[in-house]
Amino acid sequence: MPLIRDYIAEHERATNLGGDAVRALDRGDLAKAEQLLTAMGAELRCHWQGEENGLFAVMGRDELFAEHIDPLVREHRELDELLRTVDVTDPVDQSRVRAAVFALHEHIAKEEDSLFPASLTALGGDEWDASMQAWHAAHPGHAMIGE
Numbered sequence: 001m002p003l004i005r006d007y008i009a010e011h012e013r014a015t016n017l018g019g020d021a022v023r024a025l026d027r028g029d030l031a032k033a034e035q036l037l038t039a040m041g042a043e044l045r046c047h048w049q050g051e052e053n054g055l056f057a058v059m060g061r062d063e064l065f066a067e068h069i070d071p072l073v074r075e076h077r078e079l080d081e082l083l084r085t086v087d088v089t090d091p092v093d094q095s096r097v098r099a100a101v102f103a104l105h106e107h108i109a110k111e112e113d114s115l116f117p118a119s120l121t122a123l124g125g126d127e128w129d130a131s132m133q134a135w136h137a138a139h140p141g142h143a144m145i146g147e
């Protein structure tokens with residue numbers, strides 16, 4: 001499924017940026033860390049918009065899935081808040097970034113191991129179309145992988 005392939009590629013880019021940001025913090029390169037966290041936020045905001053307005057919206061019509069989706073959306077908002085307000089010179093924020101990058105891996109595992117596989121059997125053609133449209137709206141001027 002092309003959409004899922006794009007989501008997974010976005011996860012990989014976001015976790016790579018997060019990992020690089022943590023390594024930049026480790027060596028005290030705060031300017032680099034800040035730049036990487038800004039790029040991570042930009043990558044994730046498009047990703048979240050695509051997920052929340054597309055796949056999550058159509059899957060969330062089913063109560064059973066909504067129960068799992070609501071906490072994922074809360075996690076999006078929490079990480080967004082951190083990435084918008086982070087002060088890389090503050091040791092407390094530095095440890096929040098480390099924890100958040102670790103938590104992002106767990107968040108992504110819930111999507112890639114549970115929600116995405118479930119979507120493949122749960123959704124019909126119209127729902128995939130709506131999910132793809134949301135992805136395109138969230139990534140103006142970009143093509144999907146292989147498109």
Ligand SMILES: [Fe+2]
Nearest residue numbers: 051072076111
């Ligand atoms: Fe997510």
Ligand SMILES: [Fe+2]
Nearest residue numbers: 007011051111
């Ligand atoms: Fe995701």
